[in-house]
Amino acid sequence: MSKPEVCPFQTGFGAAIINLDLSQPLTAESFKIWEDAFEKHGVVVLRGQNFTDAQHVEFSKWFGKLEDFPDPKDQASGLPTVLRVSNVERDSNRIKPIDDAGHKSFWLGTSDWHTDSSYRPILSKASLLFSREIPKAGGDTMFAHTGLAFDALPAAKKAEIEHLVVVHDFEETRRRNNLPSRPEAIRKANPPVRQPLVRRLADGRRALLLGSHIAYVEGMDYEKSKALIAELTEFATRPAFTYRHKWRLGDLVMWDNRCTMHRAMEYDMQNERRVLHRTTVAGDAPLLV
Numbered sequence: 442m443s444k445p446e447v448c449p450f451q452t453g454f455g456a457a458i459i460n461l462d463l464s465q466p467l468t469a470e471s472f473k474i475w476e477d478a479f480e481k482h483g484v485v486v487l488r489g490q491n492f493t494d495a496q497h498v499e500f501s502k503w504f505g506k507l508e509d510f511p512d513p514k515d516q517a518s519g520l521p522t523v524l525r526v527s528n529v530e531r532d533s534n535r536i537k538p539i540d541d542a543g544h545k546s547f548w549l550g551t552s553d554w555h556t557d558s559s560y561r562p563i564l565s566k567a568s569l570l571f572s573r574e575i576p577k578a579g580g581d582t583m584f585a586h587t588g589l590a591f592d593a594l595p596a597a598k599k600a601e602i603e604h605l606v607v608v609h610d611f612e613e614t615r616r617r618n619n620l621p622s623r624p625e626a627i628r629k630a631n632p633p634v635r636q637p638l639v640r641r642l643a644d645g646r647r648a649l650l651l652g653s654h655i656a657y658v659e660g661m662d663y664e665k666s667k668a669l670i671a672e673l674t675e676f677a678t679r680p681a682f683t684y685r686h687k688w689r690l691g692d693l694v695m696w697d698n699r700c701t702m703h704r705a706m707e708y709d710m711q712n713e714r715r716v717l718h719r720t721t722v723a724g725d726a727p728l729l730v
């Protein structure tokens with residue numbers, strides 16, 4: 442196979458890679474092409490793939506250490522680093538009941554704009570999502586580039602928000618939607634964390650750090666805090682800063698969690714199966730100490 446090629450999207454960010462088969466061993470040269478595309482474009486799409494979960498993990502590890510997902514029912518192929526993103530129950534292979542609290546909270550959390558793992562002390566660097574079963578219609582994933590959005594904010598707004606600290610809490614989605622909270626032991630293992638509202642990237646660029654796990658802006662009146670986050674989210678998700686991915690079977694999409702956020706779009710989840718497997722590349726250190 443000839444060398445992989447990068448084809449930037451017309452949307453302002455994101456790119457497709459062609460001429461690459463990840464069921465075959467990756468060369469250092471192909472990895473470099475991918476890594477450069479990832480750093481430059483924020484979202485990278487490779488279509489027409491057919492690889493195993495173990496190969497998914499192997500490829501992901503080129504980018505760094507992977508995050509673990511400790512609950513076995515979330516894991517694919519018994520691999521703690523492969524998260525099932527699905528409306529299908531792993532053991533029974535049946536579609537989950539629509540009113541199941543865990544699934545409901547998962548869907549409400551992921552169908553809202555979010556940044557993967559923003560509720561963890563160390564934010565993740567990247568996510569790699571592979572489609573194994575997709576619905577006939579819907580279930581797209583939308584991405585918003587929060588770096589481009591930050592750059593486009595008026596200078597006064599940038600100055601106003603630059604040093605704000607935001608508390609992210611995994612329980613927030615449940616609270617907001619009146620769902621029961623998770624067992625105390627799990628809650629204690631994932632306490633709320635503080636994150637900057639504006640993060641500085643390694644190359645000096647800045648990006649908004651937003652998403653559904655946000656509980657409040659520290660030191661700000663709750664209603665004011667809610668309004669500010671809503672305002673920034675509305676701005677960052679305007680068409681100029683978004684890309685909508687329509688899944689085909691065998692798509693691998695990798696995105697940069699440092700400068701994008703994303704959401705899943707609706708589909709008929711009572712009747713249609715949607716099974717995607719995700720690995721997540723861990724970040725290096727907490728952003729705030």
Ligand SMILES: [Fe+2]
Binds near residue numbers: 555556557
């Ligand atoms: Fe996500």
